[in-house]
Amino acid sequence: MSDMTPHELSTFDFHAREPFWQKRWDEAKSFEAPDVPPADRPKYYVLEMFPYPSGQLHVGHVRNYTLGDVVARYKRAQGYAVLHPMGWDAFGLPAENAARERGVHPGTWTMQNIATMRETLQRLGFSLDWKREIATCQPEYYGQQQKLFLDMLKGGLVERRDAAVNWDPVDQTVLANEQVVDGRGWRSGALIEKKTLSQWFLKITDFAEPLLETLKKLDRWPERVKTMQERWIGRSEGAKVRFPLHHPPEGYESEGDACEVFTTRPDTLFGLSFIGIAADHPLAQKIAQENSDAAAFVEECRRVGTSEEALSTTEKRGFDTGLRVTNPFNPEQTAPVWIANFVLTEYGTGAVFGCPCGDQRDLDFARKYDLAVPSVLLPTGEDEASFTLGEKAVTGPATLYHSGFLTGKSTKDAIRAAIEHLEKIGAGQGVTNWRLRDWGVSRQRYWGCPIPIIYCDSCGAQPVPDDQLPVTLPEDVSFERPGNPLDHHPTWKHVACPSCGKPAQRETDTCDTFVDSSWYFARYTSPHAKTPTVADAVNGWLSVDQYIGGVEHAILHLLYARFFTRAMKQTGHLDVDEPFSGLFTQGMVTHESYRDGDQWLYPEEVEQRGDVVVSKKTGRDVTVGRSEKMSKSKRNTVSPVDIISHYGADTARWFVLSDSPPERDMEWTAAGVAAAARFMQKLYRQVSDVAQRDAREATHGEAGADLRHITHRTIVAVTEALENFTPNVAVARLHELSSALGEAEKKGGEGIAAARREAAHVVTLLIAPMMPHLAEELMALLEPDGALVVERAWPEAQEALLAVHKVTIAVQVRGKLRGTIICAPDAPKEDVLAQAKADENVAKALEGKRIVKEIHVPNRIVNFVVAG
RNA sequence: GCGCGCUUGGCGGAAUGGUAGACGCACGAGACUUAAAAUCUCGGGUCCGUAAGGACGUGCGGGUUCAAGUCCCGCAGUGCGCACCA
Numbered sequence: 013m014s015d016m017t018p019h020e021l022s023t024f025d026f027h028a029r030e031p032f033w034q035k036r037w038d039e040a041k042s043f044e045a046p047d048v049p050p051a052d053r054p055k056y057y058v059l060e061m062f063p064y065p066s067g068q069l070h071v072g073h074v075r076n077y078t079l080g081d082v083v084a085r086y087k088r089a090q091g092y093a094v095l096h097p098m099g100w101d102a103f104g105l106p107a108e109n110a111a112r113e114r115g116v117h118p119g120t121w122t123m124q125n126i127a128t129m130r131e132t133l134q135r136l137g138f139s140l141d142w143k144r145e146i147a148t149c150q151p152e153y154y155g156q157q158q159k160l161f162l163d164m165l166k167g168g169l170v171e172r173r174d175a176a177v178n179w180d181p182v183d184q185t186v187l188a189n190e191q192v193v194d195g196r197g198w199r200s201g202a203l204i205e206k207k208t209l210s211q212w213f214l215k216i217t218d219f220a221e222p223l224l225e226t227l228k229k230l231d232r233w234p235e236r237v238k239t240m241q242e243r244w245i246g247r248s249e250g251a252k253v254r255f256p257l258h259h260p261p262e263g264y265e266s267e268g269d270a271c272e273v274f275t276t277r278p279d280t281l282f283g284l285s286f287i288g289i290a291a292d293h294p295l296a297q298k299i300a301q302e303n304s305d306a307a308a309f310v311e312e313c314r315r316v317g318t319s320e321e322a323l324s325t326t327e328k329r330g331f332d333t334g335l336r337v338t339n340p341f342n343p344e345q346t347a348p349v350w351i352a353n354f355v356l357t358e359y360g361t362g363a364v365f366g367c368p369c370g371d372q373r374d375l376d377f378a379r380k381y382d383l384a385v386p387s388v389l390l391p392t393g394e395d396e397a398s399f400t401l402g403e404k405a406v407t408g409p410a411t412l413y414h415s416g417f418l419t420g421k422s423t424k425d426a427i428r429a430a431i432e433h434l435e436k437i438g439a440g441q442g443v444t445n446w447r448l449r450d451w452g453v454s455r456q457r458y459w460g461c462p463i464p465i466i467y468c469d470s471c472g473a474q475p476v477p478d479d480q481l482p483v484t485l486p487e488d489v490s491f492e493r494p495g496n497p498l499d500h501h502p503t504w505k506h507v508a509c510p511s512c513g514k515p516a517q518r519e520t521d522t523c524d525t526f527v528d529s530s531w532y533f534a535r536y537t538s539p540h541a542k543t544p545t546v547a548d549a550v551n552g553w554l555s556v557d558q559y560i561g562g563v564e565h566a567i568l569h570l571l572y573a574r575f576f577t578r579a580m581k582q583t584g585h586l587d588v589d590e591p592f593s594g595l596f597t598q599g600m601v602t603h604e605s606y607r608d609g610d611q612w613l614y615p616e617e618v619e620q621r622g623d624v625v626v627s628k629k630t631g632r633d634v635t636v637g638r639s640e641k642m643s644k645s646k647r648n649t650v651s652p653v654d655i656i657s658h659y660g661a662d663t664a665r666w667f668v669l670s671d672s673p674p675e676r677d678m679e680w681t682a683a684g685v686a687a688a689a690r691f692m693q694k695l696y697r698q699v700s701d702v703a704q705r706d707a708r709e710a711t712h713g714e715a716g717a718d719l720r721h722i723t724h725r726t727i728v729a730v731t732e733a734l735e736n737f738t739p740n741v742a743v744a745r746l747h748e749l750s751s752a753l754g755e756a757e758k759k760g761g762e763g764i765a766a767a768r769r770e771a772a773h774v775v776t777l778l779i780a781p782m783m784p785h786l787a788e789e790l791m792a793l794l795e796p797d798g799a800l801v802v803e804r805a806w807p808e809a810q811e812a813l814l815a816v817h818k819v820t821i822a823v824q825v826r827g828k829l830r831g832t833i834i835c836a837p838d839a840p841k842e843d844v845l846a847q848a849k850a851d852e853n854v855a856k857a858l859e860g861k862r863i864v865k866e867i868h869v870p871n872r873i874v875n876f877v878v879a880g
Numbered sequence: 881g882c883g884c885g886c887u888u889g890g891c892g893g894a895a896u897g898g899u900a901g902a903c904g905c906a907c908g909a910g911a912c913u914u915a916a917a918a919u920c921u922c923g924g925g926u927c928c929g930u931a932a933g934g935a936c937g938u939g940c941g942g943g944u945u946c947a948a949g950u951c952c953c954g955c956a957g958u959g960c961g962c963a964c965c966a
Contacts, residue, residue, distance in 0.1 A: 066966090104966065105964085105966085106966085189962095236884055236885060239885095244883085244961090244962085244963085318963085318964080319963080320881090320963075321881075324881040324882060325882095326881090373881090449963070451963080452963080452964080457964090526964095526966085563960065566884080567884095567961065568962090568966095569966085599886095599960095640959090673893080675885095676886075679891085681892080683906070684892075686905090687904060690919095694919090740893070740903085740904095741903085743904080744902060745903080747903055754920085823899090824899085824946085824947075853932095856933095866946095869947095873898045873899075875946055875947060876946090877946045
């Protein structure tokens, strides 16, 4: 070395060194997992939700995969055999949109995006086993999915039935909910309508009970996700009640001469005001055939769309069918049957009975159409003589009145009595109803997994035989014409019936892409096998010990995956019940937005000048919007590739971990990234300084005691922070250790060099999960011929060095802080109290007061409760 | 509309029911420098006070407790999900 000072030497050249270390890891096969978990150590399966290859990696991905990588590297250091794979959720609508808009084939577009995004992931230095990479759009993957579908069909878990879709009459195509804007098709602008198609369903409701019950055992899932799933599955106890129809329309036989409803409140039957039926209810359909006004109303309901949100936000409206039913509890009473736009076809029986006094929606509806409002619920504490029902339904605790044999009973008792009575008189029975509906998987689209079915006029729907799998997508398709390219492909769908050999047609629908993502975690355990799974591998690696992804998937994806796992178990493809034993849901990455007039500007197009932000181009002040979810339309995005190029992968990784707790949204700021970069270089300077100046052979001495205490305390703190998923706290503690390392240099003295070397060594190991490249670089400085950090164990704190010699105890008088005292750890209560009272300021506060109570929490706090 | 979260200095945030504001950003002061950058050190919730110290303070209103950011009830704001976006 020359006579240059260490400071001048010390810059971490991430441009050169990050790829260097990535190559070393690659050569050492550091991240390749064995086919089957080894017997000599515990396994740990870390998985982040795989990305949709939309084009570029975005910073939300960087956050997600960095979190996962921290877990993977930390667990590996702790001696686990880690499986940490990556792949692509590669089917989906955007590829078809790109095809329609730009004429590029969905497959080409997807594979190009994958290549781009894979490169970015690799530049970030994630500890992924790339040998296991999968893309769901490849026959190697979706062919096995077809096998699973057929096995489920054989096992009775798949059914064909009718379901409604959003239909665009101009484009002649089915639209996704997101393609319906204010009831109109996003491209054509045409009013969309509900259309019924015959579709394939997976019978997730068969598992409603276990899916609900097992939630209780998922103790490493966030409570809120479990609550959401619980609500979604929606078990509710109630009754089916048959209301006899007075004059059923001719030819209406599907339910005999009665209208059946599901209710959770059979206790309020005496409060019957009306029957509400969905527009798709058979009775409504029947009426519509005969009555043009009814038909017009049904038609209108169809325009509302298929989402629950649309149904419940639309103004409540109804149509009186003129039919009447009899109240089974009170044959004297009849009520009208209305078609109502807020009744869900697919929940319960598609019909409700309206009891305005106990349900706000029913009350609003009854008032609007001037229907009877019998009052049968007396709120607890109200008097029958004085209580009148206003515009608020009774939803709190209440007693039944004006209710025949139920009068005087509490809601709970009345429900039980009502069900008993219904069953006795044969007008209904108690049932358990679920909000969860079966999973419709048919999509009328090209870019998805073909459903392996052949329709034959003679033999019906036939499964594609195993030896004809996979059913692959044709390459030569046209997106010029509206509709599904598979359907209008000249030859693809025409095949021989596998059963009779006569001409038949393929199913042209493809699978919901949620199916693809419902088993990819299992496929990673044997990504290239000729069967969907391999028993030893899948049962050895599953379940996923830590799954990490966005909370936006809290319900659908996670529930489908849980169901699919059970369905795969039932069909013999694996032997676990739950796919993910640990779940972590991370927040979004947000950024300020900038607007110059009506023009949105990218963050790199503006700069801060004093208190204002101006456009670099025009020099004008720009409007700074609050930090919100990054979106292309507001241009408040940041490119991970740019960040890596400017600051390096480790800086990007460190920044996304450093400030916000990962379950919360984090704000991306240029200043924050710069701070991360500074800290990275500071550590590099500090450690290279230690490597060059501090003698390796120095023995520990008195002067180093403080630093050693901090070093070992930091091991405990960082370990705890990583266990708790609070890397932001780990970062804070590492900042402190770094400061202590710097201070120790100035202090000097016997044993400082050894303590500094120890601290440098420890800091290197502790940052490794977060800044893996820098860690390798630092270790190479400290031990030029040593092992790679990825092959080293996590540091362990020495108990003796953690001991504290004094504690600071807060002293309160009547809960207010009046001073602090320094005591020996675990000092006796009497001594602590005496010392507390001796404190000048405390004594002043106690003056003239009588001590009523003395609270002493060892090593923490003293509180004198005083009177007077 | 229904469901589920979140809310702490100028900003991001820390805090087993026990000293609120760790750590970082931004800001200010100082050191180094011819100068700047970089780096290092120090300061800071608000108000009153020269200071010692005091009052107030974790979205708002109540409650439980010796003690509440933390637990309970109500409200507001904001975000996410709602079954064909992924």
